[in-house]
Amino acid sequence: MSRMPVGVVGGGPFGRALAVAAARNGRSVLLWSRRAPAAPAPGIVVTDDASALERAELVLVAVPSPHIASIAAMLSRWLDGRHLLVHASRGLEGDGLRPLSHVLRERTAVRRVGVLAGPIVAAALEAGAPLGGIVGTLFGEVEEAVRAAIGGPTLRLYATRDVxxxxxxxxxxxxxxxxxxxxxxxxxxxxxxxxxxxxxxxxxxxxxxxxxxxxxxxxxxxxxxxxxxxxxxxxxxxxxxxxxxxxxxxxxxxxxxxxxxxxxxxxxxxxxxxxxxxxxxxxxxxxxxxxxxxxxxxxxxxxxxxxxxxxxx
Amino acid sequence: MRLVFPPAGLRLPRLRPYLPRPDDPAIFGLDLERKDILQEVVRRVMARCEARPGGLEYALNEVAFHESERLASGDARPEERAELPRWRALLHRVGRMDETERRATLRELASRMADDVAGRFDPRVYRFAVGVLPHLVGRLSRSEDEDGGTTRALDRLDALVQVEGPIDRLRVIARHATLVLVPTHSSHLDSIVLGYALHRHGLPPVAYGAGKNLFTHPLLSFFMHNLGAYRVDRRIRATLYKDVLKTYAGVLVERGYGSLFFPGGTRSRSGCVETRLKLGLAGAAVEAAARNALARRARSVVFVPATINYALVLEAETLIDDWLRERGKARYIIEDDETGRVERWVAFFRKLVNFSAACIVRFGEPLDAWGNAVDDEGRSVSPDGRRIDPVGYLTSSGRAAHEPARDVGYTQQLGELLPARYLRDTVVTSTQLVAHVLYRRLVRSTPGVDVFGRIRYRGDVSVPRAELLADLGATRERLGELEARGRVRRSRLVATLPVEVLLERATSLWSGYHTRVAARDRGTEIVVEDPPLLLYYQNRLAPFAEALADEANLPAAREIAAAGARP
Missing domain, CATH: 1.10.1040.10 (N-(1-d-carboxylethyl)-l-norvaline Dehydrogenase; domain 2)
Structure with missing residues (x-):
């Protein structure tokens, strides 16, 4: 099992909740946030330096969809084929309703991408209430990495290839x-x-x-x-x-x-x-x-x- | 157990296989390496079958079942049907065989299939073909200066088939990487046109899979068989066969043989540029790229998207009729179309030789198996311009390994990427533009009618010449704006000819070759004669229909775009 840190991008409520969930699983977490707030839990390192994310394998992206393209362009400098990128946005881009996983693939060299969705709200995730969600990805290792990072006794994660x-x-x-x-x-x-x-x-x-x-x-x-x-x-x-x-x-x-x-x-x-x-x-x-x-x-x-x-x- | 396949293609006699020279393209060594390649193919296929418990029995059962079914059905050829008892006997025996016998039987079957699939490459035939092709086309010309010699013949062919795109760069990359062409597919002529374009521009020849039905014509079969084509029998559904085919295609790429795959699988029936790709065999090239990266082989695998844009399509009538039939739920594999009939080829070339730019091949920007741009050495480059190590894509939890399930994901993503490239690199020809404007008129004049109703409007809708020319001019202008934004391209003629000449060019291209008249020029008005043919030619523009329409044409354009979105 990999002990690489879990990367989380976005210091909003959902990003923080993801970071807390991963820390609860005993993982070290790199939480990137432009505003660099205080760490919400032990085991979480908050940073505004994206280069730190290079050390992670899985990077969870929890930013509003209008920022996804620019965030992806920033991440592009530090991420490549080794990384796994999963977003948790409810957005679709432009008039063509382009999936954000496509935007991530276009703006970065990461190809193993996915989306985390389902009835997961930030407060319940942070509190560790019993929840379930779904990971859409074409890649088994992405599914496994998300489970290993935030899944567990209080979060059941199903998966589908229909991204x-x-x-x-x-x-x-x-x-x-x-x-x-x-x-x-x-x-x-x-x-x-x-x-x-x-x-x-x-x-x-x-x-x-x-x-x-x-x-x-x-x-x-x-x-x-x-x-x-x-x-x-x-x-x-x-x-x-x-x-x-x-x-x-x-x-x-x-x-x-x-x-x-x-x-x-x-x-x-x-x-x-x-x-x-x-x-x-x-x-x-x-x-x-x-x-x-x-x-x-x-x-x-x-x-x-x-x-x-x-x-x- | 012996299985009869139609006889392998005719070959020129040769005592020893051709010994490739250092600067020869890899494919010149195909005959020398053939045995080795086939052994490797069979080894891999067997290993995959044996990896699963009961895999041998399953594979034998499956192939015997599918072949028995196929041969018992109506579409098997008589000489094939003779094999039926043998397959049935196998089906009965598999359960009683021991593993040793199963292994031997499966290996025998896989070897025969591989031998049937595998092509050859004879450099003499190649040199002959590329030397004689221009003269052949020249001969078919009706013009009086037939004896112009090689230069004139080449000039004529160059005028007929135009090649665009980053050719110089591709030539540089080809020195370091194996090129895998992934073009749009609209005609059986595609592979020949591409083969010519590659040769003419100093790019290495490619191996490619061709439908077995094309090998029935003796002359065509001779050339294809000796120019690296391998045989694909789309009627065989057995997993074993598909596995052999895919493995063969992959091993060729791994060994550095330039390859050609049509990711759309078959020719576009509708005339639309492919939007959803099956990829199929092209997945073998993605796997080859992964294997080469893991083995740290110096040669990378570089994919080159391309569009092949005809002003006149050899099989247009059969293709669009098949599309219309398929919409009425009767899909079948076309076994007999214009391609098999020599007189149609002659008529086709007779028609074309007096036109320039009848076909435009446009090569697109090359990319790696994971959809990244590549540098001049064929190495993967990230969106921010860094060289990246492809092994990263094959690494999980710090461990690099080959994982077929992962290749499936990468292949699917490549299939999502290519259609956007195709659109960007589509070169609009005169017939497509004129057909679009005419068909849009037809749609406008027949509101509430669906495509099946519309194809019955033969000769019922006409457009006053002045109106049509104005429409054509305005649409071309909008097309120019799209081109300026990099969304599509216009052929030089579409960009520069006066609209009257464009119209004249389109109608005269259509008349005389197609058995049906697409549109008739009556002087003061243009009459829509054959809606299916117009639909076919204009479908290339369907994705751009809305952007090409003014206010009055917008509803019709929306309908065209919506229909084109689900080909």
Whole structure:
């Protein structure tokens, strides 16, 4: 077993939680953060010097998707074919909804990449509560390395080779979590919420398949599993943002209240545009996008979705 | 047990194998090394079978089962069907054999398969072929100055087939590395055109796998068999056969033989540039790169993407018809198309010789098996310009080892990378641009009709000449903007010819060779005559359709783009 340190990039709540989880497994951790905060636990060395990451084999990346490309370009100087890179973002890049694993591969010489997703929220991970997640990667050693770093008695990690499926599912569930928070906030009942989210997952699957994903990935931990946690009340930032919007807060204020970068804000409109180009239907994403930018109020949103003709599921 | 394969290709007599000179490309030594290569192939195949408990029995069962099924089905040739009882007998006996007998039987089968697959390389045939090809094309020309001699013939061929890309750099890299060409595939002519392009630009010849059906033509078979082509029988489904094939392809690359793989697997039926690649045999080259890196061999393996862009495609009609049929759920392997009929070749070249730039080969930037750029010595370079050690890709927890499952992942990722390169290196030809503008008109005039409905609109839609020319001009301008941003390329003619001449060039290229007329020029208007052919030629532009359309054409362009996204 390798005793190389585990690298973690990103000093936000999720990056810190990953570092704590790895330290709990007895691994030495290099936590890279631009702001270099104090170490959250013993065994974690916080640094703003990326060259230190060269010593790691596995590097976990927990930065918001708009920063992934520049972070990858910075890491490129220190990483090569020996390293394994796994991101934990709910983002997709650009109007083509490009998976971030592709961005990592393009900007660095690392090829063994992966994505960590599923119902893992930072606070529960840091506290060591029993959790499960999924690693999407084409490489068995990436799967094993993530398990060895943060898996264990309180974190069951499943794996799939459908990398893009996990990335799209994670992004779309982020969007749907926001919708769930919003609906709860305006008093939508459980039945209506279930209809919205089920149709939303069907939409996610269509988008995913157009990008090369497998349908069944959306039924697993990366899709429905993750969404169930949001509905059950895991208090993730996306749900908080949805609730704040439901109270009528302007977007900027709502984001501040949610307290984290939320990918769904920029993704909804891009999903809508992508679907239009690919000839797919994406009414849920389009409605969420209108709600986010304030062009559609709560009643309008419900009315629009209910007005759509229903056919065979 | 003896199995009949169709007779191996005819060879020129030779007392001793050709002894390669130091500056010869590696493939000149193929005949000398052939036995050695085959032994290595069989050794590896056997080792893989024996690595699993019960592996020998499984492999024998599987091959006997698949071959029995295939030979009993309708598409086996009569002489092959004679083998059916032997395969059935094997299927019955496998369970009762002991391991020694199984091993011997499997080795015998693997050896025969390897011998059937393996090609040869005769430098005399090579020199003859590259010397005579220009004259052959010249002969087919109707023009009166037929006796122009070699220089004129070469000039003519150079005008016909244009080659672009970082050729000088590739020549430098080829001195240090084994080049693996991974081009787009649209015609059986591809390998011949590429072979010519390589020779003409001082790049080493390549080995490549060709469908067994192509070996049935005696003349074609003679050249292919003696120029490094190996035989791929796509009807054989047995794992043993696929393993032999892939291992052979891989060993050739490992030994430094330049190789050619079509990552799309078969010719693009739709005319679209490949978007999802199966890679198949090209995976053997990824494995070869890994083995060479681990063995610290000096020669690296360098992949060279390329696009082959025709203004006229030999098999266009058969291909698009097959695509349309496949959409109606009847996929089959084309056994008889234009390629097998000599008179079609003659007609094709007759048509082409009076046009220049009928085919443009564009080589792309080379990359390593892991998708990195390479330097002039073929060494891997990171995105920030550092030379990196490929062994890192084969290292886990500090231990370097060859791991086939890992190669599968790397191969898949290479397959994701190549389509973007293909798009960037696509060279748009006159027929593609004209077909796009015409087909977009057809889509615009037939809203709500799907592709199957649309192919029935023969002669029903016409476009006034002035309108079409304006459309053509505007679309070409947008194409130029895309080219300036590095997203695609235009052929020199598409970039410079007046639009009337472009239109004239496209319609006259189409008429006279294809049995159907794609579009008819009636003077004041242009009539859409054959939607499938137009669809085929314009599909190369499908990924760019939206960017090429103005407001009025945008809905039609979206439809074209969406259809092209799932070929």
């Amino acid at each position: 893009v499926g996990v990335e799209v599912a994670a992004a779309m569930v982020g969007l749907l979590s926001l919708a769930a928070g919003f609906c709860r906030g305006i008093g939508v009942g459980p039945g209506s919420l279930a209809v919205l989210l089920s149709r939303g997952m069907a939409e996610a699957r269509r988008i995913g398949q157009a990008l090369g994903a497998e349908a069944r990935t959306f039924e697993g931990l990366a899709g429905h599993g993750d969404l169930l946690a949001a509905v059950a009340g895991d208090e993730r930032p996306e749900v908080r943002l949805g609730r704040a919007l439901a109270r009528g807060l302007p977007l900027a204020e709502a984001v501040r209240e949610a307290g984290a970068h939320i990918e769904g804000v920029s993704i909804a409109r891009r999903v809508q545009r992508f679907a239009a180009r690919a000839g797919l239907e994406a009414p849920v994403s389009a409605t969420i996008a209108d709600v986010i930018d304030g062009s559609l109020g709560p009643e309008g949103a419900i009315a629009r979705l209910m007005a759509r003709p229903a056919g065979l599921e």
